Amino acid sequence: xxxxxxxxxxxxxxxxxxxxxxCDPISEHNRLYWYRQTLGQGPxxxxxxxxxxxxxxxxxxxxxxxxxxxKGSFSTLEIQRTEQGDSAMYLCASSLYLAxxxxxxxxxxxxxxVL
Amino acid sequence: QQQVKQSPQSLIVQKGGISIIxxxxxNTAFDYFxxxxxxxxxxxxxxxxxxxxxxxxxxxxxxISFNKxxxxxxxxxxxxxxxxxxxxxxxxxxxxxxxLIFGKGTTLSVSS
Numbered sequence: 001x002x003x004x005x006x007x008x009x010x011x012x013x014x015x016x017x018x019x020x021x022x023c024d025p026i027s028e029h030n031r032l033y034w035y036r037q038t039l040g041q042g043p044x045x046x047x048x049x050x051x052x053x054x055x056x057x058x059x060x061x062x063x064x065x066x067x068x069x070x071k072g073s074f075s076t077l078e079i080q081r082t083e084q085g086d087s088a089m090y091l092c093a094s095s096l097y098l099a100x101x102x103x104x105x106x107x108x109x110x111x112x113x114v115l
Numbered sequence: 116q117q118q119v120k121q122s123p124q125s126l127i128v129q130k131g132g133i134s135i136i137x138x139x140x141x142n143t144a145f146d147y148f149x150x151x152x153x154x155x156x157x158x159x160x161x162x163x164x165x166x167x168x169x170x171x172x173x174x175x176x177x178x179i180s181f182n183k184x185x186x187x188x189x190x191x192x193x194x195x196x197x198x199x200x201x202x203x204x205x206x207x208x209x210x211x212x213x214x215l216i217f218g219k220g221t222t223l224s225v226s227s
Binding site: 004006033035040041042043044045048055056058091093101103104105106107108109111 | 121147149151156157158159160161164204206213214215216217218219220
């Protein structure tokens with residue numbers, strides 16, 4: 001399968017614990033996005049990378065959240081000191097950005113439940 | 116604040132009928148409008164997309180109609196099938212910007 005993959009698919013954790021999610025984009029895609037989706041809502045932008053550079057962070061991304069994309073390949077999203085309000089589906093998307101155009105392709109998501 | 120408003124929230128259509136989902140946007144800088152289909156427990160999958168230089172785009176049973184002056188666009192699903200039952204999201208994007216801005220979604224149920 002050459003699509004976007006995410007790991008783990010599900011994560012249950014206790015409040016206060018740290019969690020880390022991984023996203024592997026489509027090969028050759030230079031942009032990678034993280035979104036958060038809560039029940040009954042559309043995905044909301046968190047942050048994105050172009051190659052290894054993190055170019056924008058949403059106000060939704062509190063200082064407990066950190067994302068990396070070393071070497072411009074896979075990306076990790078870490079949430080420190082998780083809160084119940086962090087429970088959501090975390091989606092990764094990738095795109096090939098060329099000449100001002102791109103199409104974002106989403107992975108299956110990581111569903112986080114904070115108890 | 117940039118917004119995309121989507122309606123209806125839910126839709127029930129009989130098999131073979133036409134499903135219509137509407138979206139409206141505010142920011143005239145948006146220049147790319149995709150529709151995503153999402154099944155429970157899955158990530159959104161790109162269905163069809165349109166740019167504002169055309170008023171309509173058709174791919175199989177799926178058609179996007181775009182009204183630039185009204186800042187509205189809609190998805191039409193012809194000959195709706197039970198397998199089309201899913202949540203549909205419209206989105207808008209500014210190619211000079213970054214993130215997709217999504218509507219809140221429409222849950223479509225096609226009854227057989």
